[in-house]
Amino acid sequence: MSGLERRRFDALVIGAGGAGLRAALSLARADAHVAVVSKVFPTRSHTVAAQGGINAALANVTADNWHWHMYDTVKGSDFLGDQDAIEYMCRAAAHLVVELEHAGIPFSRLPDGRIYQRPFGGQSQNFGGAQAARTCAAADRTGHALLHTLYQQNLRARTHFFDEYFAIDLLRDEQGYILGALVLEIETGELLVIEAKSTLIATGGAGQLFRTNTNAHINTGDGLAMVLRAGIPLEDMEFFQFHPTGIAGKGMLISEGVRGEGGYLVNGAGERFMERYAPKAHDLASRDVVSRAIYQEVAEGRGCGAQRDHVLLKLEHLGEEVIAKRLPGIREMVQTFLHVDPLHHPIPVYPTAHYTMGGIPTNRHGQVVVPLGAGEETIPGLYAIGECACVSVHGANRLGGNSLLDIVVFGRAAGNHIIEFLKEQRTHRPLPPESLERALERLQRWDRRGEGESVDGLRRALQETMERHCGVFRSEAVLLEGLSKVREIRDRLAHAILKDHSRIFNTARIEALELENLVELGIATLVSALGRTESRGAHSRIDYPERDDRHWLKHSLYYLEGERLEFKPVRLKPISVDTIPPAERVY
Amino acid sequence: MRFLIYRYDPESGAKPHMQPFELEPSPGMMLREALLRLKAEQDEGLTFRHSCGEGVCGSDALNINGTNGLACITPVATLRQPVEVRPLPGLPVIRDLVVDMTQFYGHYRAVKPWLQVEGPEPEVEYRQSPEERDRLDGLYECILCGCCSTACPSFWWNPDRFRGPAALLQAYRFLIDSRDGAQEQRLAELEGPYRLFRCHSIMNCTVVCPKGLNPARAVGLIKRMMVERQL
Numbered sequence: 001m002s003g004l005e006r007r008r009f010d011a012l013v014i015g016a017g018g019a020g021l022r023a024a025l026s027l028a029r030a031d032a033h034v035a036v037v038s039k040v041f042p043t044r045s046h047t048v049a050a051q052g053g054i055n056a057a058l059a060n061v062t063a064d065n066w067h068w069h070m071y072d073t074v075k076g077s078d079f080l081g082d083q084d085a086i087e088y089m090c091r092a093a094a095h096l097v098v099e100l101e102h103a104g105i106p107f108s109r110l111p112d113g114r115i116y117q118r119p120f121g122g123q124s125q126n127f128g129g130a131q132a133a134r135t136c137a138a139a140d141r142t143g144h145a146l147l148h149t150l151y152q153q154n155l156r157a158r159t160h161f162f163d164e165y166f167a168i169d170l171l172r173d174e175q176g177y178i179l180g181a182l183v184l185e186i187e188t189g190e191l192l193v194i195e196a197k198s199t200l201i202a203t204g205g206a207g208q209l210f211r212t213n214t215n216a217h218i219n220t221g222d223g224l225a226m227v228l229r230a231g232i233p234l235e236d237m238e239f240f241q242f243h244p245t246g247i248a249g250k251g252m253l254i255s256e257g258v259r260g261e262g263g264y265l266v267n268g269a270g271e272r273f274m275e276r277y278a279p280k281a282h283d284l285a286s287r288d289v290v291s292r293a294i295y296q297e298v299a300e301g302r303g304c305g306a307q308r309d310h311v312l313l314k315l316e317h318l319g320e321e322v323i324a325k326r327l328p329g330i331r332e333m334v335q336t337f338l339h340v341d342p343l344h345h346p347i348p349v350y351p352t353a354h355y356t357m358g359g360i361p362t363n364r365h366g367q368v369v370v371p372l373g374a375g376e377e378t379i380p381g382l383y384a385i386g387e388c389a390c391v392s393v394h395g396a397n398r399l400g401g402n403s404l405l406d407i408v409v410f411g412r413a414a415g416n417h418i419i420e421f422l423k424e425q426r427t428h429r430p431l432p433p434e435s436l437e438r439a440l441e442r443l444q445r446w447d448r449r450g451e452g453e454s455v456d457g458l459r460r461a462l463q464e465t466m467e468r469h470c471g472v473f474r475s476e477a478v479l480l481e482g483l484s485k486v487r488e489i490r491d492r493l494a495h496a497i498l499k500d501h502s503r504i505f506n507t508a509r510i511e512a513l514e515l516e517n518l519v520e521l522g523i524a525t526l527v528s529a530l531g532r533t534e535s536r537g538a539h540s541r542i543d544y545p546e547r548d549d550r551h552w553l554k555h556s557l558y559y560l561e562g563e564r565l566e567f568k569p570v571r572l573k574p575i576s577v578d579t580i581p582p583a584e585r586v587y
Numbered sequence: 588m589r590f591l592i593y594r595y596d597p598e599s600g601a602k603p604h605m606q607p608f609e610l611e612p613s614p615g616m617m618l619r620e621a622l623l624r625l626k627a628e629q630d631e632g633l634t635f636r637h638s639c640g641e642g643v644c645g646s647d648a649l650n651i652n653g654t655n656g657l658a659c660i661t662p663v664a665t666l667r668q669p670v671e672v673r674p675l676p677g678l679p680v681i682r683d684l685v686v687d688m689t690q691f692y693g694h695y696r697a698v699k700p701w702l703q704v705e706g707p708e709p710e711v712e713y714r715q716s717p718e719e720r721d722r723l724d725g726l727y728e729c730i731l732c733g734c735c736s737t738a739c740p741s742f743w744w745n746p747d748r749f750r751g752p753a754a755l756l757q758a759y760r761f762l763i764d765s766r767d768g769a770q771e772q773r774l775a776e777l778e779g780p781y782r783l784f785r786c787h788s789i790m791n792c793t794v795v796c797p798k799g800l801n802p803a804r805a806v807g808l809i810k811r812m813m814v815e816r817q818l
Contacts, residue, residue, distance in 0.1 A: 040636075041688070043731055044644040101712040104702030104764070106723045113714030138727075144643060145727060152701040187681055216639040252641045332799075333641060336660050337615070456627040500632040502598050505682040508631045 004193050004436075009035040009160070010422050012180055012196035014167045014223060016042035018143070019386030019407035020202035021150035026415025028157035032422055035194060037162045037183050039218060039510070042151045046204055046216045047407065050143025051255035051329060052120060053135035055401035056093035060110060061117045061133035066090040068125055069134060071580055073402060076122045076286050077395025078537035078547065079582040080236070080555070082571035085364040085391040089409045096408050097136050104149045107138050108326070118260040118326070122286040122399045122587070131284060135401040140255050140329040146404055165192070166510055167222060169439035170199065170230050171431055178230070178382040179431050182439040186510060189503030191443075193436065197425045198381045198418045201227065201360060202411070205387035206521045210353030211463035214246050214253035223388040225517035227360045228524065232370055232379060233557035233566065235390040236358035237521070238528035238539045241398055242472050244290035246352025248310035252333055253354070254347055256400040259283045261326050263315035265294065266346070267302040278587040285587035288397040288538045291351035295472045298350070305348060312346035351472055355403065357394045357538065358528070360384035361557065364391060366414025371557065371568055381425070383418060385410040392555065396537020446512050452497030455512045462489050462515070466522050474529055475543045483526040490519045524558045531556055531565045549582050588612045589669035590621070592633065595680050603680070605671070612663050618672070619647055619658040635684040642797060645730030648675055649684055655734035655795040675737040677746060690746055691733050694754035698776070700761060703769035719765040726760035726805065728798050729753060735792035735802050741785040748781035752792035752802035755783060759805035762812065774816055783809060
């Protein structure tokens, strides 16, 4: 064990999506010695798939300011978002989008040369008034443009990349300091100990929990599970976003930008049903609202198609020019996967698992925080940002266009905070051997040979169970049954056996480690969903259909040990403005 | 449906070989899905990269019946049988369908694919007209899958010195960005007989690009800029 190769860095960033790359950029520019570990080459990270855009109150198209953006975000979160973090994000947005433009993002343009902004769901002017156009877009490939640009800037800053290294587990000492991670070089199967004064987790969400999802194969919530195993709770895991418009039955994301550009939904009777669910915003209501509406239309027999199991997204009326200019990627995807041209045919869509609102509890500097007495304490040296983190700016429901914003705002904030932290933390703390042994055991367990179930079958069982038992609408009986099934899957996984024991580029072993991560997150999600006996944002309990601010204006915290829940209050007080008090949420 | 898939296990000491597989395809099945099912149901050791499943991450570029393409957007129904699946040509094979792309990424880095601007930054965005922005279409969408460069005979002969179509497409993307101020240095760095001028307009790059981009055109336009620079 002492024979393992060791490397030392000031900062270790796990994950090379937009969040990890934005943080790494700040660190590298400040001359910190930073290592970025990613299980895929950075531009393969899932940020690349984000389509519609990034929100910032630039006021290029409609009148706008960050107060309105903040109001929409708080309302969108169903008042579960922490208002200090939301203020921080919305205030920083304009500056950071301009910075990204300076870094090279090929934003679409307005006739006067400024950044193009499109309308998106849940966005308003003047605190709930007319629709705002706040979402800055590079056609419908904004995530691709953002990720590639940030990668390019990191190349320029000479960030040190460990491409195709998989993080097995965090390393920590008895005092709770996080000291780095044990990582596996996928190509060679060699282990590497990366010791770091600060560790930043930016590993993205866990969309692979669900069978039909918009996520990439790699979105297995690795960082979330590592944190759980380190004894740190996960916050608000019951809140999982179902995007209203995934391609029905297949899952590929059809951007909210389609509705932003003027597309609309119809049911089997050809009716624009969103008018009934959201009298003002119609198709551009918040995602949770639109997803529930589609679910309900289909459940009540008003779906489309032979099975009446989806609704249709119409954009033919937008015309060829708008589609070619603003939605070229969508057109290409629909042609590839449905063999029709959306210029002439509507797109069959259905709510599809999309985004992990919950995650690693942090403050607005990206520091991981856990409850201590009546307040909170930080975990020394540990940071989390992006989809794996819960700041919480998204609360119970994220607004479209706020995830790309989240990753750059808190990527920068965490990077800057680590730079300050490193000034205090001059040396690496000693690494206790027990911590390394625990991490090694996790890997060595998969060396067992013999007869046993396959990992792949168990993954499919998990995804089907989560889809059936933890979907758009939930109830105690269905959740309980799901929980017992996922616990059983966890027990079976403990006895699963790999057939492939080779060292070099063993993807079967990586998938086994990923499934271990996912199963724990499935249980976290189900336990948290059972705990919350109200309906708020993306969490809809048919047995508790009302929002209950008196009892539930609080965040859940799920601990692996004992599978127990604790709670902490929502931070209702912003930094500089007045609290936006919880109110009835109408779109 | 019959498949012949390139297998190479560096730990076994055995030579690479083509292994036959059979699979009942489902309607609309893409090649990635077929490979995933073969891995799940027949051979856990079958190794390939993949991720997004919708042609935007660029992980699963393969040589499919002799032509480079992305497995996730290639419908198996369109393929002649047995479907021959090999790793991208010309790059060192790590295992099965996984190639070492170090050199490919090296050429990308070498063209300095980042915006370079002289002078102080304004507090607002750089202005760029819609027409200026239109010139980036067909260039910035590259997903670095490697289909083009590994389909290029010039890249096969001179993989260490010819930048290859993917890197040159990115070079051009910055050369014609109205915001970029490093045109002269960018062109100077492409001088000489190899980096740019090994391109002989064979056009394989453009034929195989799964995103419908046209690296050959971009290379031609860089060559024109080079000539104009000499005048």
